[in-house]
Amino acid sequence: MKFKIRYSDQIVGLFIIVAFVSFAVLIIMLGAKQRWFAKDYKYVTSFQSAAGIGPGSNIMLKGFVIGKIDKLSLNKNNTVDAQFHIYDSFYSKVRTYSILELTVSPIGLGTQLLFHPGSGDELLEEGAFIPLADSEEGQTLVELGLVEIPLKDDTITRLLSNINPVMENISRTVVTLNRTLTEVNRVIAGQSTGPLGSIVVDASTAVAALPDTMEHVKGLVSDVRENAMQLLEETTGLISEFKSIAGNLNETTESMRDPKGLVTKLLDPKGSIKKFLDDDEALYRKVNSMIGELEKSSKSLQSIISSLNSEMPKVASLLNETKTAIAKAQDVLEGIKNNPLIRGGIPERMDLEPLRSSMREGSFE
Amino acid sequence: MLKAIGSGLRKKLSSTLYNLGFFYNVLKETARFFSRSQVGYKVLIMQILFTGYEAMLICTIMAVSIGAAIIVIASNLLPQFGQGQLMYSILIVIITRELGPLLTAFVITARSGTAIATQLATMVVAHEIEAYIAVGLNPISYLVVPRFIGVVVSMMVLTIYFNMFGLLGSFLVVQLVKPIAISEYLGGLFSILSPGDVLSGLLKAFVFGIIVSVVSTAQGFAVNRASTEVPVAGIKAVGQSFIFLLLSDVIITLVQYA
Numbered sequence: 185m186k187f188k189i190r191y192s193d194q195i196v197g198l199f200i201i202v203a204f205v206s207f208a209v210l211i212i213m214l215g216a217k218q219r220w221f222a223k224d225y226k227y228v229t230s231f232q233s234a235a236g237i238g239p240g241s242n243i244m245l246k247g248f249v250i251g252k253i254d255k256l257s258l259n260k261n262n263t264v265d266a267q268f269h270i271y272d273s274f275y276s277k278v279r280t281y282s283i284l285e286l287t288v289s290p291i292g293l294g295t296q297l298l299f300h301p302g303s304g305d306e307l308l309e310e311g312a313f314i315p316l317a318d319s320e321e322g323q324t325l326v327e328l329g330l331v332e333i334p335l336k337d338d339t340i341t342r343l344l345s346n347i348n349p350v351m352e353n354i355s356r357t358v359v360t361l362n363r364t365l366t367e368v369n370r371v372i373a374g375q376s377t378g379p380l381g382s383i384v385v386d387a388s389t390a391v392a393a394l395p396d397t398m399e400h401v402k403g404l405v406s407d408v409r410e411n412a413m414q415l416l417e418e419t420t421g422l423i424s425e426f427k428s429i430a431g432n433l434n435e436t437t438e439s440m441r442d443p444k445g446l447v448t449k450l451l452d453p454k455g456s457i458k459k460f461l462d463d464d465e466a467l468y469r470k471v472n473s474m475i476g477e478l479e480k481s482s483k484s485l486q487s488i489i490s491s492l493n494s495e496m497p498k499v500a501s502l503l504n505e506t507k508t509a510i511a512k513a514q515d516v517l518e519g520i521k522n523n524p525l526i527r528g529g530i531p532e533r534m535d536l537e538p539l540r541s542s543m544r545e546g547s548f549e
Numbered sequence: 550m551l552k553a554i555g556s557g558l559r560k561k562l563s564s565t566l567y568n569l570g571f572f573y574n575v576l577k578e579t580a581r582f583f584s585r586s587q588v589g590y591k592v593l594i595m596q597i598l599f600t601g602y603e604a605m606l607i608c609t610i611m612a613v614s615i616g617a618a619i620i621v622i623a624s625n626l627l628p629q630f631g632q633g634q635l636m637y638s639i640l641i642v643i644i645t646r647e648l649g650p651l652l653t654a655f656v657i658t659a660r661s662g663t664a665i666a667t668q669l670a671t672m673v674v675a676h677e678i679e680a681y682i683a684v685g686l687n688p689i690s691y692l693v694v695p696r697f698i699g700v701v702v703s704m705m706v707l708t709i710y711f712n713m714f715g716l717l718g719s720f721l722v723v724q725l726v727k728p729i730a731i732s733e734y735l736g737g738l739f740s741i742l743s744p745g746d747v748l749s750g751l752l753k754a755f756v757f758g759i760i761v762s763v764v765s766t767a768q769g770f771a772v773n774r775a776s777t778e779v780p781v782a783g784i785k786a787v788g789q790s791f792i793f794l795l796l797s798d799v800i801i802t803l804v805q806y807a
Contacts, residue, residue, distance in 0.1 A: 188598065196597045203706040209749070217739035385715050546799070 202360055224269035225310045226254070229284055230319070232266040236288060243268060243284070245299045246334060250274035253297070269301075273477030278303025278314075280332040285317035300331045391516050391528075401506050415492055422485055571689075571767050575697055578690040582698065589634035589695040596699025600661040603651075607717070611652055613713045616644055616719025617726075624727055626728050637741045644715035645746045650753035651798055653707045654761060657700060658790040662765040665696050666786035669769025670779040678770070693766045700765075703756030712747070745805075754799055760793045 190194065216220060228394040234256050243251040251270035259265050270278055281302025288295050302325070308314070317331075319332070325331050356524070370376040371384050582589065623636035643649075669692065672678055681688045720734055768786040771776035 189595075192598045193595050195602055197595050199597070199602045200702070200706055203709045207709050207747075210713070211744070213735075214739050214742055214744065214747075217736070218743075 198218045204532075219271060223272045224251070225272065225275050226269045227278070227280065227308065227312055227314050229266050229268065229314050229316060231256075231266055231286065231316065232318075235259075237266075237286065237297060241295075241297055243270070243297050243299050245274065245277060245301070248274070249383050250277065250299055275307065277301045278308045280306050280308055280406075281307060281325050283317050283322045283325055283331050285322075285333075290506060300333050303330050327429070334474060385514055387519070390512065391520075393515055394516075397509055399427050401509065405506070408495075408502060411495060415488070415495075418488055422481075422488070425481070550727065567752070571770070572642045572763055575688050575693055575763060575766070578694045579697060582690065582694050585690070589691050592691070592695035593699050595662075596696050597703050597706075599664070600657055600700055600802075601703030604656055604660055604703070604707060605710055607656055608707050608711050609655055610686040611656070612644065612649070612713075612715035613718040613722055615648060615652075616640065616715040617722040619643055620719055620723045620729075620745070621726055624701055624723075637737045640716065640719075641742050641746050642702065645742070645750045646753075647802070649711040650704075650708050650714060650750050650757055652793065653711050653754065653756035654794050655705060655791070657704055657758075658761050658765075658787055658794070659706070661700060662701075662761050662786050662790050663783040665700075665762070666769040667674040667779050667783045669766060670782040671776075673770060673772050674776050674779060675687075679759060688770075693762075696766055697759070697762040700762035701755060704758030704761070705751055708750055712750060713731060716742075718735050728742075749801075749805055753798060756797050756801065757794055761790050761798060764790045785797045 237253060237256070239253055239255060241248045241253040242252070249271075250270055251274065253266055253268045257265050257268040277299070279302045281304045283302070284297060284301050285298040285300060287298060315325070317326060317333075322331075326333065347492070367376060371381045374381075555736040619640050623639055624633070627633050627635050627639075669678075672692070678688050678692075681691060716738060720729070720731070723729060723772065768782045771785075772782050777799065
């Protein structure tokens, strides 16, 4: 009898047993590799969107798979509740302040769910909530330095991670700018009651009152001009009087310098001075009356100068007010000119030529 | 012509009902097989020996060859697209889910399906079946059920071997051409291989075993008197088995992936 036929029972038994033992070993190895019998620690988190992730997505820590997503569900607030588990061999990494980070590959190679362990000493209990890095809670933990975030693996991701805060700042700035423009629009539309609205209302009132102010200033300036003209005329008269006095004094001085002149003649005992002075104090009285007149003129001049001095602060304050009013008017006009939201703008001012310089009177060059 | 069509339909319907009744009887007798005194036990052992054990060599060669070809091609081609990890997925899908059970079924059909059909057909032509009935032996319980169980068991065991040699044996062949670390290979393979893949292959093997055995025995019993009907029975057994195998494979795959 052939060996195969004689030992057919043993051969078939071995054939089947080896197959099933091999199958059992394969299943056990599979179970060991896929951690069928290991304990997993379950936690929850929340995503803004489930795009790029799903049940079975890996949770990575420095290139190691430390867990997987179990379940995703959309809640009432339109955010995604996620349940995930961490392998028992990595449970020691799940400390307080730990966060998750969902990163998207910049070159379209999918998404990665990264785990960043917290710096706390205590281990997180099973079922605890672990925030995402882009949530408010996560950002707070990162800013406080309570999370160990390693450097990114590749240059592009590292660059993007550096750019991300800048982009977030730009985004915030744009949002703020948008709000400001909205507020400005509301202000221009007269719907705002805020500080900017009151400023614009005040500016508008000031601009409206500007013509009256300018008229008032113009009147003040004309008054000042009249007063100044009067003062100038009086001063001119006094100056001419002083000029004639100075001429007389000059002439007297010249005479005194001449050896044969007036002084010699005056000092001569036989001269006219002697005769002149021997006049029973008539000359003295005359001179005295002249001095008296000069004193009156001097007082009059003093009163004029004091009057002019008293007017000077007023003139100075008036000029300051005028200067301030013109500066404010210039700011308002500059603001209105630079504001793109005011449609139509301000019509260009036409300078009128004075009548005395009409074109016919000028030279046709 | 109308009469011919009607007659053809009636014969087809009658044949279908006969085959369904035959299949029912096979299942019924199979349920009783292990509780009876095992007159057909030796037939079962011999059937597994011929169908399973003797087909293991050809199945092993096919598994190792196909597995090695897949690994070599995939390890050269897929990394160019940055998808080297897909090699294991392709290997598992082809070896475990699709080609493993199907090629095993083709081998068993070609070897054992034809053998069963011609053997039973010869017995029918030689009036041996009538002799069994005359001595009180149910030909289904004594001739069909051991072959049915033997083919189903052989198909499942061979599928397991095909998976083993296709997934692991091919690794040894690849070491000669393109060495890969065993830890890397097993790590990648076991991280992707799921119980569903293995069970899917075994489910297909179970269904394919039923198809091959039932079709072959039914075709063997379908002959009448002439010895020229014997090879025709073998040819029909192979043809119908292939058709039913492919249809059932598509249906099971659709059910799994739908």
